[in-house]
Amino acid sequence: MRLSSPSxxxxxxxxxxxxxxxxxxxxxxxxxGVMAVNNVSLTLxxxxxxxxxxxxxxxxxxxxxxxxxxxxxxTGAIRFETRDxxxxxxxxxxxxxxxxxxxxxxxxxxxxxxxxxxxxxxxxSAPAKTMKQARHESEEILSLTGLADKKVRMAGMLGxxxxxxxxxxxxxxxxxKLLLLDEMMTGLNLTxxxxxxxxxxxxxxxxxxxxxxxxxxxxIMGISDRIIVLNVGEKIxxxxxxxxxxxxxxxxxxxxxxxxx
Amino acid sequence: MAHxxxxxxxxxxxxxxxxxxxxxxxxSNVMNVMVTLFIYIILAQSWNLIxxxxxxxxxxxxxxxxxxxxxxxxxxxxxAPIYLAIPTGSLSSVVLAALIGLxxxxxxxxxxxxxxxxxxxxxxxxxxxxxxRSVSMPGSFSATYSLMPRYYLGLIMVVIAITxxxxxxxxxxxxAMVAIRDDEQAxxxxxxxxxxxxxxxxxxxxxxxxxxxxxxxxxxxxFWQISIVFSPSWxxxxxxxxxxxxxxxxxxxxxGSVFLVVISEIFANTLGQAHLILFGLLFILVVxxxxxxxxxxxxRIHQLITRVRK
Amino acid sequence: MNAVIQTILIxxxxxxxxxxxxxxxxxxxxxxxxxNIAHGSFIIIGGYIAYWVFTLWGVDPFLSIPAVxxxxxxxxxxLYRLVLSPLLKYPRxxxxxxxxxxxxxxxxxxxxNVVTMLWTSDTRSxxxxxxxxxxxxxxxxxxxxxxxxxxxAVLVAVALQLLLTRTYFGKHVRAATEDSGAASLSGVxxxxxxLISCGIAAAMAGVAGVVIVSCYSIAPxxxxxxxxxAMVVIVLxxxxxIAYMLPAGLILGLIQAISTLFISCAYQQPxxxxxxxxxxxxxPNGLFARxx
Ligand SMILES: Nc1ncnc2c1ncn2[C@@H]1O[C@H](COP(=O)(O)OP(=O)(O)O)[C@@H](O)[C@H]1O
Ligand SMILES: [Mg+2]
Numbered sequence: 001m002r003l004s005s006p007s008x009x010x011x012x013x014x015x016x017x018x019x020x021x022x023x024x025x026x027x028x029x030x031x032x033g034v035m036a037v038n039n040v041s042l043t044l045x046x047x048x049x050x051x052x053x054x055x056x057x058x059x060x061x062x063x064x065x066x067x068x069x070x071x072x073x074x075t076g077a078i079r080f081e082t083r084d085x086x087x088x089x090x091x092x093x094x095x096x097x098x099x100x101x102x103x104x105x106x107x108x109x110x111x112x113x114x115x116x117x118x119x120x121x122x123x124x125s126a127p128a129k130t131m132k133q134a135r136h137e138s139e140e141i142l143s144l145t146g147l148a149d150k151k152v153r154m155a156g157m158l159g160x161x162x163x164x165x166x167x168x169x170x171x172x173x174x175x176x177k178l179l180l181l182d183e184m185m186t187g188l189n190l191t192x193x194x195x196x197x198x199x200x201x202x203x204x205x206x207x208x209x210x211x212x213x214x215x216x217x218x219x220i221m222g223i224s225d226r227i228i229v230l231n232v233g234e235k236i237x238x239x240x241x242x243x244x245x246x247x248x249x250x251x252x253x254x255x256x257x258x259x260x261x
Numbered sequence: 262m263a264h265x266x267x268x269x270x271x272x273x274x275x276x277x278x279x280x281x282x283x284x285x286x287x288x289s290n291v292m293n294v295m296v297t298l299f300i301y302i303i304l305a306q307s308w309n310l311i312x313x314x315x316x317x318x319x320x321x322x323x324x325x326x327x328x329x330x331x332x333x334x335x336x337x338x339x340x341a342p343i344y345l346a347i348p349t350g351s352l353s354s355v356v357l358a359a360l361i362g363l364x365x366x367x368x369x370x371x372x373x374x375x376x377x378x379x380x381x382x383x384x385x386x387x388x389x390x391x392x393x394r395s396v397s398m399p400g401s402f403s404a405t406y407s408l409m410p411r412y413y414l415g416l417i418m419v420v421i422a423i424t425x426x427x428x429x430x431x432x433x434x435x436x437a438m439v440a441i442r443d444d445e446q447a448x449x450x451x452x453x454x455x456x457x458x459x460x461x462x463x464x465x466x467x468x469x470x471x472x473x474x475x476x477x478x479x480x481x482x483x484f485w486q487i488s489i490v491f492s493p494s495w496x497x498x499x500x501x502x503x504x505x506x507x508x509x510x511x512x513x514x515x516x517g518s519v520f521l522v523v524i525s526e527i528f529a530n531t532l533g534q535a536h537l538i539l540f541g542l543l544f545i546l547v548v549x550x551x552x553x554x555x556x557x558x559x560x561r562i563h564q565l566i567t568r569v570r571k
Numbered sequence: 572m573n574a575v576i577q578t579i580l581i582x583x584x585x586x587x588x589x590x591x592x593x594x595x596x597x598x599x600x601x602x603x604x605x606x607n608i609a610h611g612s613f614i615i616i617g618g619y620i621a622y623w624v625f626t627l628w629g630v631d632p633f634l635s636i637p638a639v640x641x642x643x644x645x646x647x648x649x650l651y652r653l654v655l656s657p658l659l660k661y662p663r664x665x666x667x668x669x670x671x672x673x674x675x676x677x678x679x680x681x682x683x684n685v686v687t688m689l690w691t692s693d694t695r696s697x698x699x700x701x702x703x704x705x706x707x708x709x710x711x712x713x714x715x716x717x718x719x720x721x722x723x724a725v726l727v728a729v730a731l732q733l734l735l736t737r738t739y740f741g742k743h744v745r746a747a748t749e750d751s752g753a754a755s756l757s758g759v760x761x762x763x764x765x766l767i768s769c770g771i772a773a774a775m776a777g778v779a780g781v782v783i784v785s786c787y788s789i790a791p792x793x794x795x796x797x798x799x800x801a802m803v804v805i806v807l808x809x810x811x812x813i814a815y816m817l818p819a820g821l822i823l824g825l826i827q828a829i830s831t832l833f834i835s836c837a838y839q840q841p842x843x844x845x846x847x848x849x850x851x852x853x854x855p856n857g858l859f860a861r862x863x
Contacts, residue, residue, distance in 0.1 A: 068450050069450075070446060070449075070450065089449070089454075090446075090449040090450045091449050091450075091452050091453055091454045091455065093450075094449075094450055094451060094452040095452050099450070099451075100450055102447065106444050106446070106447045107444075107447070108439070108440050108443035108444055108447065108448070109443055109444075110439070110442070110443050110509070111439055111440065111443060115436065115439070118436060119436055119437070119440045119448065119451050119452075119453065120451050120452070122433050122436055122437075123433075123437065123451060123452035123453045123454075124451065124452040125452070127452075131431075131432065131433060131436075170451060171451075173451075174451060174452055316669070318669055318672050318673065320608075320672070320676060364848050364852070365848070367852070368848075368851050370665060370668050370669055370672070371600075371606040371668050371672060372802070372806070372847075372851055374606070374608075374672045375606075375608070375798065375799065375802045376844070376847065376848065378608075378795065378798075378799075379795070379796075379799040379802075379840070379843075379844050379847075380844065382795050382796065382799075382840070383840050383841050383844060386840060387841075445665075493795075497676075497680050500673070500676070504673065534684055534687070534688055535688070537680070537684045538681050538684050538685060540680075541677050541678070541680040541681035541684070542677075542681065544673075544677040544680070545654060545674050545677040545678065545681075548670060548673045548674050548677065549654070549657045549658070549670075549674060550657075
């Protein structure tokens with residue numbers, strides 16, 4: 001899984017100026033009595049890899065749902081580049097340049113891998129002009145993500161690892177500026193994990209900002225420029241991997257789980 | 262290569278269908294069955310577009326069939342030529358599709374299904390309340406009645422319906438449709454404007470169902486009650502044809518319709534209403550155990566054979 | 572003034588029936604995420620059984636309720652075993668819903684045709700010695716059959732509520748409703764819970780059918796409009812809110828009864844439809860949903 005031609009992944013918006021790409025401001029969301037996300041604020045700079053961690057049920061996936069517009073916050077605002085995207089529908093959010101994967105993989109099971117990626121090329125931001133062009137570019141993206149030789153009729157026939165790759169490929173095909181990856185590495189073996197890390201770095205090098213949710217601490221601490229920690233819906237830490245790993249609150253939140261690093 | 266093979270087979274079938282009635286006397290029975298088959302194929306393709314490709318279980322497709330049949334019938338009776346009456350009928354289907362689709366397509370799957378079912382039922386009730394007497398074309402029409410023009414018009418409309426579905430599924434719209442069917446939310450976060458493409462699929466499906474309804478009005482000159490063109494059995498037959506043949510494929514609805522028409526020719530006389538029950542059982546079996554229909558089963562057998570050969 | 576009381580009475584009597592009609596449908600949908608399009612046909616069949624028992628042996632329809640429930644309970648078991656349980660192989664709720672829509676549509680097709688063959692497509696109703704009896708309530712008239720129907724609907728609703736909240740079985744149902752995976756891990760026999768819920772749902776459809784054939788009338792083609800009624804009640808109550816089915820039914824009944832003061836009653840069904848769509852658009856979690 002080597003990024004031989006990162007140009008295909010290059011986002012349309014790219015001028016090297018450091019600015020905050022995403023601003024989440026005092027966002028809350030509850031389900032019944034559960035505060036899934038509680039008054040969370042964060043900002044994201046262009047070109048970062050931010051690791052988002054926290055115990056199960058901390059609200060990480062919910063935060064992704066909020067940013068991608070799948071659900072609406074009860075209170076608070078979300079800004080992307082200069083736009084307020086709080087009330088924006090998910091398809092628009094995607095066209096503005098935010099793509100995501102799902103924790104439980106959801107490729108289009110009855111479509112071929114190529115068609116899966118083509119949906120992103122045709123409907124994402126900076127869409128392809130023609131179906132022919134979309135097909136061509138999608139084939140490139142498939143080979144970038146190591147799926148070129150998976151000639152199956154339906155994506156549902158792929159193994160779990162390949163379906164995860166396919167979800168990344170589909171997300172990349174929308175030409176995002178910001179990519180949200182939700183537990184991509186759960187269930188991968190060491191070799192696959194190494195490949196996935198290389199892929200993530202390649203994606204970043206092509207100019208895409210990432211938020212990565214992972215449970216494998218070694219991995220997340222290794223690839224992230226910055227770590228944000230959620231616990232029971234609240235943000236309890238935000239800083240460099242080293243600082244976060246030594247944070248008292250974070251250690252408490254993880255007490256009983258595996259030690260950090 | 263395979264593409265050309267398919268195309269030449271299709272051309273051959275089409276040529277046969279076009280030529281045989283000219284050179285051979287088929288008899289009104291066979292011709293009637295063929296015309297019925299054409300109606301089924303068009304209606305099944307209509308359901309296929311919204312149900313098979315887009316995954317929206319429309320249980321009220323008969324509403325579009327019925328309104329077009331009704332409009333066609335009355336326009337034709339009022340003196341409009343049939344080649345104008347049928348398109349106008351189809352147009353009325355599209356209008357109705359917009360009226361029904363805009364509120365219901367926003368609803369979640371089961372509410373959409375029951376909503377469309379209920380709206381179609383309401384249409385039947387309303388029409389039955391308005392037109393209580395039997396309607397028919399004037400006697401001069403039945404005196405000159407011939408199945409030939411019906412056969413050829415039907416054949417042309419079948420070709421149109423299949424071509425429309427073929428072309429749409431090859432475009433950007435078709436890609437959105439199948440993505441929505443497989444996972445609405447995943448499609449949405451990949452940039453697909455789900456509602457918009459559902460509406461498009463629904464409207465085109467409405468046009469096709471309207472064509473089928475128009476053809477039916479052209480074929481059948483009298484109705485003891487016009488509201489029977491809204492009978493839910495049309496919906497059921499369309500679903501049955503699509504599901505048995507293979508939903509979300511181009512050939513599935515055609516194969517399913519042929520199957521259905523042939524089987525009901527065999528059983529309708531011997532079993533009477535019981536053959537409908539047989540169809541119901543068949544339908545349930547196919548939905549549960551053969552989710553890809555006859556086409557899918559053939560495909561699977563084909564795969565098994567090639568695997569064994571290797 | 573009398574007309575107003577009369578209208579309200581009619582609304583309450585039919586509204587309670589609507590609640591009863593919604594219960595069985597809501598139980599299956601809430602517990603196993605299946606949509607049973609055949610619910611309306613089940614109601615009609617329950618009504619025909621009572622009709623049959625009445626015409627053959629002269630058994631009072633309300634006394635035949637236990638027998639009808641018994642028969643319908645088994646029909647529910649059969650529905651689950653043959654048609655619904657094979658769909659559990661689909662992991663995603665949306666897939667299950669779509670598939671159950673299709674298969675139960677097939678079941679409806681079969682049942683409606685069977686019913687038409689057995690009893691023809693004529694409209695039937697049961698006329699007993701007391702059918703015409705009415706009481707005077709504040710100057711308005713209340714039919715005896717309507718009153719009995721009202722009592723039965725309330726009893727069934729309360730019984731179901733008690734069953735779900737006070738018994739072991741109810742605990743299992745709630746566990747299976749919330750998370751079937753977790754429930755089966757903690758020792759709940761999910762399959763059996765589903766099976767019995769399905770039986771109960773069908774039995775309740777049967778009761779509704781008896782009330783309908785005694786107070787109003789039935790025909791094979793009426794299943795669909797009762798299905799729609801069930802759906803509207805579910806939507807008003809909010810999915811899975813079994814406790815609110817009866818109030819939701821009453822609200823629907825009252826709205827319909829009041830609307831007949833202004834609009835011809837031939838348009839009841841379109842009115843239900845409009846309510847259905849409006850509620851789904853503006854209060855998608857039902858009228859009784861607290862907060863958001
Ligand atoms: N759609 C939903 N409905 C109800 N509760 C939800 C929903 N989504 C998430 N939750 C709840 O919100 C909390 C946070 O969940 P989630 O964001 O998935 O956590 P994480 O991804 O960090 O494991 C959990 O308690 C979960 O049960
Ligand atoms: Mg999560």
